Each structure stands twice: as C-alpha cells, then as structure tokens.
Amino acid sequence: MIVTVTLNAALDRTVRVPNFQLGARHRADASLRLPGGKGVNVARALKSLGQPVIATGLAGGRVGTYIIEELTQEGILNDFVRIADESRTSTAVIDPTTGQQTEINEWGPSVQAAELDVLLDKIRYLSKGAEIFVVAGSLPRDVPTDYYEYLLRELRQEKMITAVDTSGPALRAALQAEPGVVSPNVREAEELVGHEFGDEDDMAAAAETLTQMGAESALIHHEDGCVARIRTDGGRKGRTYRARLPRRADVVSTVGSGDALLAGYLSARQSHQPPEAALALAVACGAANTQRFGAGVFDPADVESLMRRVEIVSED
Incomplete structure (x- = not known):
C-alpha cells in the first residue's frame, strides 16, 4: 500500500x-474541476497504474467537502x-494557440497545532499497513x-520508504531527514543548489548534490524527461x-506531469523493478x-506506448 499526504489540498x-x-x-471553450494538490495528484496516477493507494491530508470548509466527495467518486480511497x-x-x-500556461495558486488555509496532531495520529495509524509514504505539495x-x-x-x-515533493525551505529541511526519493522540477532544483542549469550535465551534478544533502534518490524532471541520481550499496x-x-x-497541458512522473517511479519501485524500468515508466x-x-x-494504454520510446543512458 502507498499512502499520499497532502497538507494543502485544493480544488483544481x-x-x-x-x-x-x-x-x-x-470565454473558455473547455474546463475541468478536480481535487488537487500534489499528493492527491500522485494518488490519482497511482490508482490509474493499478497500485493500492490511500490519500490523506487536511481538508476544510465547503471546498474540503468537495475534495473528499470527488475523490470518493473517482474511487480513490x-x-x-x-x-x-x-x-x-x-x-x-491554458492557451491552446500558444501552448502557454498560467497558474494562480492560493496560499491555503490556516492550520492549528491541534489539527496537525490529529493528522500525525492518522499517519501513524495508516503506516501500519503501508510500505511507501509520499509527502507532497506546499505547506498551508x-x-x-x-x-x-x-x-x-x-x-x-x-x-518506511518515503518520497517528498515540495520546494524551497520545506524541501531543504526535508532533505535532512534523508527521504528515499525527492522529485523537484528544474526551477525548484535550481533554487535549492543556488544556480541556474545550462544543460543536463548541470542537472546531473545537482541531482548528485541532492543525494549528498540526504536523499537516497533524486529525480529532477524537465520538459523532455528527467535526470536522476540513485544511490546503491547502502547509500555509499x-x-x-x-x-x-x-x-x-x-501536448494539451503540463499541469501535474511531475506528479504523474513521481507516481510512475514509485509504482515501479513498489513492484521491485530496476532503475531503468522505473525511470522509463516515470517518464x-x-x-x-x-x-x-x-x-x-492519463490513459494507461498511452503509458504503455510511450514507455517503448523512452531513451535511458546511465553513468557512474
């Protein structure tokens, strides 16, 4: 079982x-409303891949009620x-004529210490039946x-095997807890290492830096795939x-593509597949x-077709 934790769940x-x-x-010519937040998105993708998953986190007010009801309607525990x-x-x-994407994200609710205590108790309970925990998204x-x-x-x-997908100070702090997987995008990784990337070599160096900072595996995803550093032999x-x-x-929309990538990697890891297969599924x-x-x-049939086209190169 995989459990996803979304503190800042949203109506997307x-x-x-x-x-x-x-x-x-x-006038919009198409629209969609879905429960969101990174952990929720990961849970949705994992369900599509056939993995047992439970989504937890914080939800409040009418929007919170809608999030829970719609997740249940989707069949996501x-x-x-x-x-x-x-x-x-x-x-x-999304502007289909230019491919440009504009995102407006609210900060989220104010959360009380007592509410965090209840969440911690729930996480402890869910951990009794889980193998992987995904902690993802911004902090409210x-x-x-x-x-x-x-x-x-x-x-x-x-x-527990752990994965974290967040950014900024929250990610920097999370690395000190030595998570199993971190999965920033290019901008988030640049912010963490302190400089912009010129090419994939810079991404590879940054991924290694993230493992030196504590992560067991680091996946930096970009528009054409990802660059990953995966530690072996006990992390040495x-x-x-x-x-x-x-x-x-x-391409219709890139919203959530990083979340789907992380879900693919964790799904393969849950099935004990080698790194090459896990990264092919992720991309x-x-x-x-x-x-x-x-x-x-996404359509799982599309995933099967695309996997055959993923090119992977590895190096020490």
Missing part, C-alpha cells in the same frame, strides 16, 4: 482559453482530517517550515540516469499526463 480548476490576454474578457479553515482553490489557464499557513522533516523522521522510525555509491522522451506536438507517465486535461490524469 483548469480552463482552456484561446488567445488569452491579460486585461481582456474571454481517502481518509482526510477535517480542519476549521477553508481549503484553497487553484486555477490554471501556520505550518512550520520543517514539518515535512518532522513527518519523515517519524516515518523512518517505522522503516550511486549511478546517474538520463531518461528522455522528446516533447511531442500533442512515460509524465508524458501521458500532458496529453489530457487534469493533474495525474
């Missing part, structure tokens, strides 16, 4: 607006802690920056992998996600 709205311009009045403040709404505007207001680090240390005591040694699937012309899931509206939404 995606609207398609041809020729979108700031300051103008538009969930066990959220209800909080007093309202969960957030996030909006993505009033949650300490090092909260993910605290959660990960708790889970490590239970010998490792290999770098470059997995690529050149971007296609049929194929991320690419399949771009062919449809919705984060963590």
Whole structure:
C-alpha cells in the first residue's frame, strides 16, 4: 500500500482559453474541476497504474467537502482530517494557440497545532499497513517550515520508504531527514543548489548534490524527461540516469506531469523493478499526463506506448 499526504489540498480548476490576454474578457471553450494538490495528484496516477493507494491530508470548509466527495467518486480511497479553515482553490489557464500556461495558486488555509496532531495520529495509524509514504505539495499557513522533516523522521522510525515533493525551505529541511526519493522540477532544483542549469550535465551534478544533502534518490524532471541520481550499496555509491522522451506536438497541458512522473517511479519501485524500468515508466507517465486535461490524469494504454520510446543512458 502507498499512502499520499497532502497538507494543502485544493480544488483544481483548469480552463482552456484561446488567445488569452491579460486585461481582456474571454470565454473558455473547455474546463475541468478536480481535487488537487500534489499528493492527491500522485494518488490519482497511482490508482490509474493499478497500485493500492490511500490519500490523506487536511481538508476544510465547503471546498474540503468537495475534495473528499470527488475523490470518493473517482474511487480513490481517502481518509482526510477535517480542519476549521477553508481549503484553497487553484486555477490554471491554458492557451491552446500558444501552448502557454498560467497558474494562480492560493496560499491555503490556516492550520492549528491541534489539527496537525490529529493528522500525525492518522499517519501513524495508516503506516501500519503501508510500505511507501509520499509527502507532497506546499505547506498551508501556520505550518512550520520543517514539518515535512518532522513527518519523515517519524516515518523512518517505522522503516518506511518515503518520497517528498515540495520546494524551497520545506524541501531543504526535508532533505535532512534523508527521504528515499525527492522529485523537484528544474526551477525548484535550481533554487535549492543556488544556480541556474545550462544543460543536463548541470542537472546531473545537482541531482548528485541532492543525494549528498540526504536523499537516497533524486529525480529532477524537465520538459523532455528527467535526470536522476540513485544511490546503491547502502547509500555509499550511486549511478546517474538520463531518461528522455522528446516533447511531442500533442501536448494539451503540463499541469501535474511531475506528479504523474513521481507516481510512475514509485509504482515501479513498489513492484521491485530496476532503475531503468522505473525511470522509463516515470517518464512515460509524465508524458501521458500532458496529453489530457487534469493533474495525474492519463490513459494507461498511452503509458504503455510511450514507455517503448523512452531513451535511458546511465553513468557512474
């Protein structure tokens, strides 16, 4: 069983607006509403891959009720802690004429210490039947920056495989708890290592830096795939992998593609597949996600087809 934890769950709205311009009045020609937040997106993708998964986290107000009801409607097992403040709404505007994507994300609810205590109790309970925990997304207001680090240390005591997908100070702190997997995008990785990347060699060096900072495996995902550093032999040694699937012309939306990529990697890891197979599945899931509206939404048949086209190169 895989459990995903989303502290800052959201109602995700995606609207398609041809020729979108700031300051103008538009009419969307397509729209979609789904429960979101990184952990929720990962759970949705894992379910599509046939993996047993439970989504937990914090949900409040009418938006929180909608998130829980819609997850249940999707058939995604969930066990959220209800909080007093309202969960957030996030909006993505896709312009199909230019391929540009504009995202507007609310900060999220204010969370009380007592509500975090209830969540911790729930996580401890769920850990009794889980093998992998995914802690993902931004932190809501009033949650300490090092909260993910605290959660990960708790889970490590239970010998749990852990994955974290966040950014900024929360990710820097989480690395100190030595998570099993971190999965930043290029911008998030650049922020962490302190410089911009010029090419995949820079990404490879950054992925190695992330493992030196504490991660067992680091996946830096970009528009054509990912660069990964995976430690072996008890963390003493490792290999770098470059997995690529050149971007296609049929991209609909990139919202959630990184979440789908992480889900693919963890699904393969849960099935004890080698790194090459895990990265091929990861990149194929991320690419399949771009062919449809919705984060963590893809057709498994597309994944099977795309996997055969993923190119992987490894090096010490």
